[in-house]
Amino acid sequence: MDKYITLKEQVLELLKTKLPESLYYHGADHTLKAMDVAEDYIKHHKLGVHEAQILRLAVLLRDVGYTKSSLNSEEEGAKIAKEMMSDLGYTFLQTKVVGDLIRATRMPHRPTNQLERIMCDVYLDYLGREDYKEVSELLFKELYENSMIDSREEWIKMQIDFLENHKFHTFYARNERQPVKEKWLAELRSSLPLGESMAS
Numbered sequence: 001m002d003k004y005i006t007l008k009e010q011v012l013e014l015l016k017t018k019l020p021e022s023l024y025y026h027g028a029d030h031t032l033k034a035m036d037v038a039e040d041y042i043k044h045h046k047l048g049v050h051e052a053q054i055l056r057l058a059v060l061l062r063d064v065g066y067t068k069s070s071l072n073s074e075e076e077g078a079k080i081a082k083e084m085m086s087d088l089g090y091t092f093l094q095t096k097v098v099g100d101l102i103r104a105t106r107m108p109h110r111p112t113n114q115l116e117r118i119m120c121d122v123y124l125d126y127l128g129r130e131d132y133k134e135v136s137e138l139l140f141k142e143l144y145e146n147s148m149i150d151s152r153e154e155w156i157k158m159q160i161d162f163l164e165n166h167k168f169h170t171f172y173a174r175n176e177r178q179p180v181k182e183k184w185l186a187e188l189r190s191s192l193p194l195g196e197s198m199a200s
Contacts, residue, residue, distance in 0.1 A: 003088040004057070010084060011060050018067040022146055025139040026066045026073075034059050037125045041118050044172045051115060054094065057085070058101035058119055065102070070146070074106040109169065117169035121177075127166060128177025132184050153192075160188050 015028040038059045042052045061084070065077025078099035085095045097115075104116040111117040126135040136159065143149045149158065163185040168174045 003090070004053075007057070007084060007088055008060055011064060014064060014067060020066075022142065023066060023070070024142045024145075025135070026063045026070075026142070030138075031060060031063055034062065034122060034125075038122045041122055041170070041172060045114075045118060045170070047118075054097050054101070055115060055118060055122075057081075057090075057094070058098045059122055061085075061098060062102055062105060062123065074103050078102045108165075111169055114170075121168050121170045121173040124166065124168075125173065125177060127163065127184070128168070128173065128179070128181040130180065132180070156188055156191055160185065160192075163188070 012028050012031070015031060019027055035056065038055055041047075042055060047055065058081075061081040062077060063073070064080045064084075065073035065075065068076040068080070081098050081102060082095045085098065101116060101119045104111050104119055105123045109120040111120050126132055129135075140149070140152075140155050143155070149155050163181060166181075168178055168181075
């Protein structure tokens with residue numbers, strides 16, 4: 001466990017010091033929240049010690065790729081994860097599985113096993129939580145300041161489209177998060193001007 005504590009300290013320091021200041025959503029706070037969420041999934045799915053360890057590592061390392069690129073963060077993250085884990089004595093198999101889990105969060109999600117399904121749901125768990133508005137506002141600010149969207153209206157339409165097409169992959173998330181996600185989707189739809197269509 002000592003090397004995990006060391007890795008956690010290294011990752012959080014990397015995120016705090018090497019991420020662009022304009023990344024309001026992706027960062028150390030987001031990673032810490034995701035780690036808390038992962039514990040809920042670990043408990044609910046009764047993951048074994050090895051699987052739980054691998055999931056914790058993947059969630060911890062998921063956003064380190066943003067220190068290199070916002071456009072290919074998953075692949076960059078997998079590479080950095082491999083380097084950092086190898087330096088601390090993690091095995092080749094452990095680094096490979098963690099890399100696969102990080103890559104599994106690339107949109108659109110196409111998980112191929114249960115651990116990847118859990119990873120994907122952990123990463124987008126906020127879509128079905130009561131703090132969705134606060135979290136999504138950070139993402140809006142990040143995208144807007146990085147010129148990836150032009151207006152609040154464009155953001156709302158993007159969110160409606162995203163929530164309509166997003167699917168949770170685990171029974172836990174479908175049962176616990178989907179109903180709240182539907183509530184936020186309905187609220188977003190009602191916030192569009194009357195007669196406004198998604199096609200406009």
